[in-house]
Amino acid sequence: MTGTDLREWLGQASEAGELQPVEGASWDLEVGALSQVNYRRPVPKALLFDSIKDYQRGLRVLSGSVSNPRLLGSVLGLGWDCTDDTLMEALAVKPGEWVSRAAEFRAQEVPDGPLLSTVVSKPDVNLLDFPVPRWHEGDGGRYIGTGCAVVTRDYDTGRINLGAYRMQVQDDGASASVNIEAGKQGAQHLRRWFEAEGRAPIAASLGHHPAFLVAAGIEVPGDVSEYDYVGAILGEPVRTVAGQVTGLPLPHDAELAIEGWVRPDNVRPEGPFGEWTGYYSGSREPILTIDIERVYYRENPILLGAPPGKPPHDYSYMRTVMKSAIITDGLRKAGLPGLRGVWAHEAGGGRSLLIVSIEQRYPGHARQAAYLAAQFPNSAYMNRFTVVVDSDVNPRDLGEVMWAMCGRCDPQVDIEVMKRTWGSRVDPLTLPGALAFNSRAVIDACRPFEMLGDFPEVAESSEELVAAVSRRWPEVSG
Ligand SMILES: Cc1cc2nc3c(=O)[nH]c(=O)nc-3n(C[C@H](O)[C@H](O)[C@H](O)COP(=O)(O)O)c2cc1C
Incomplete structure (x- = not known):
């Protein structure tokens, strides 16, 4: 058990051979490019950048923190030996459990913590005191918030929300914009505060244990509250310290954090930024910008980077696994029978391409699975294709899924389109300034229910025959 101390977790990652130190890279593109090289290795590692150009040794940036099953498993408190399969097995019921047990792990406010070692107040705030990367060549600036946890409070209920929203350094380091898409809980919180008070308190942790x-x-x-959710993941309550100005809670052992205010009219041009869709997000647009009152940091803080981009990217593996587990849990809870598997592919950033595998039980079962999966509150954003396949098709294997589509899906009857669904401004198909609707195709790639009895058999050797010939000619099967 590491609690939420990033440094202890890094110690364990190092012992497990999952942490790779990198010395001497520049914050200007090299940290980002090396991170991309890492994500494209067969098994990425966590990269810890130190001695970053123009910055003193000790000021570090971490990326790739949840980029393979061993790293993600450890972050989720499942030990250091997870594989894709054991991770998915372990997560079969976990997301539901974390939600239902969150109340048992309420975050506890403590008076002090390592985060408060150094406090800088306005007007001395300078975010560029830290080695904030310019991640991609086409980015419009330096992004201090990628793996961040932005803290907001529900005006009416007081519930705390954490959201990862990209944050660009503005005003030469004095402030940072925060890009929250419409419909996200953070956006709903801010809108209500604006209506009631004309401004909203906001805080952000910028380096922390990857569970955040x-x-x-x-x-x-x-x-x-996501703090309680993290408590449920780790099996112990998160300890927080209150921001001195807004009172918003921050992890007591966070590495680096800010707090301040946002106002509807305080905006700066933001972007473009290389996004999870694999494209740069449109043009520069006016985005809410935080009037930073305080910066808090530990000695030699570690910034947690999680830059998106053309997949695989920093958190595409994490999103794929977590989305697949959450949607599985949702479909089970909704009472969908015959569910065999769900995979939210990294190619679609864990959002846009969803495969659901079922054992068909009744007419309409396949469409029901697809419509449900495409529209859960936690899966609806930016879905584009939801494909349902029979239980003999492995949803993780895109070759098999495409094969099922080619042989079992008749486009004129088996593809339906939902329109004006929940899209995103980062969708490369969203026109500048347009409302972020999208459409999504539900693709029924199951054998037609009425043909189940006499659908042609799959033309492949039986398992028994394959086993027999493999025993006899091992040099072929090996
Ligand atoms: C590294 C990272 C960066 C993200 N950047 C953004 C972003 O800039 N804007 C956004 O709306 N969502 C972004 N997301 C997705 C949100 O964090 C995600 O939808 C989350 O559920 C939002 O929380 P909320 O629903 O509590 O508001 C990002 C996610 C990750 C992991």
Whole structure:
């Protein structure tokens, strides 16, 4: 058990051979490019950048923190030996459990913590005192918030939300914009504060145990505080310290954090930024910008980077696994029978391409699975294709899924399109200035129900025959 101390977790990652130190890279593109090289290795590692150009040794940036099953498993408190399969097995019921047990792990406010070692107040705030990367060549600036956890409070209920929203350094380091898409809980919080008070308190942790990145970066149900969710993941309550100005809670052992205010009219041009769709997000647009009152940091803070981009990217593996587990849990809870598997592919950033495998039980079962999966509150955002396949098709294997589509899906009857659904401004198909609707195709790639009895058999050797010839000619099967 590491609690939420990033440094202890890094110690364990190092012992497990999952942490790779990198010395001497520049914050200007090299940290980002090396991170990309890492994500594209067969098994990425966590990269810890130190001695970053123009910055003193000790000021570090971490990326790749949840980029393989061993790293993600450890972050989720499942030990250091997870594989894709054991991770998915372990997560079969976990997301539901974390939600239902969150109340048992309420975050506890403590008076002090390592985060408060150094406090800088306005007007001395300078975010560029830290080695904030310019991640991609086409980015419009330096992004201090990628693996961040932005803290907001529900005006009416006081519930705390954490969201990972990209944050660009503005005003030469004095402030940072925060890009929250419409419909996100953080956006709903801010809108209500603006209506009631004309401004909203906001805080952000910018370096922390990756469990905060997981909780902030996935769609946790709206009535659960992500701090309590992290507590449920780790099996112990998170300890927080209150921001001196807004009172918003921050992890007591976070590495680096800010707090301040946002106002509807305080905006700066933001972007473009290389996004999870694999494209740069449109043009520069006016985005809410935080009037930073305080910066808090530990000695030699570690910034947690999680830059998106063309997949695989920093958190595409994490999103794929977590989304697949959450949607599985949702379909089970909704009472869908015959569910065999769900996979939210990294090619679609864990959002846009969803495969559901079922054992068909009744007419309409396949469409029901597809419509449900495409529209859960925590899966609806930016879905584009939801494909349902029979249980003999492995949803993780895109070759098999495409094969099923080619042989079992008749486009004129088996593809339906939902229109004006929940899209995103980062969708490369969204026109500048347009409302972020999208459409999504539900693709029924199951054998037609009425043909189940006499659908042609799959033309492949039986398992028994394959086993027999493999025993006899091992040099072929090996
Ligand atoms: C590293 C990372 C960066 C993200 N950047 C953004 C962003 O800039 N804007 C946004 O709306 N969502 C972004 N997301 C997705 C949200 O964090 C995610 O939808 C989360 O569930 C939002 O929390 P909320 O539903 O509590 O508001 C990002 C996720 C991750 C993991």
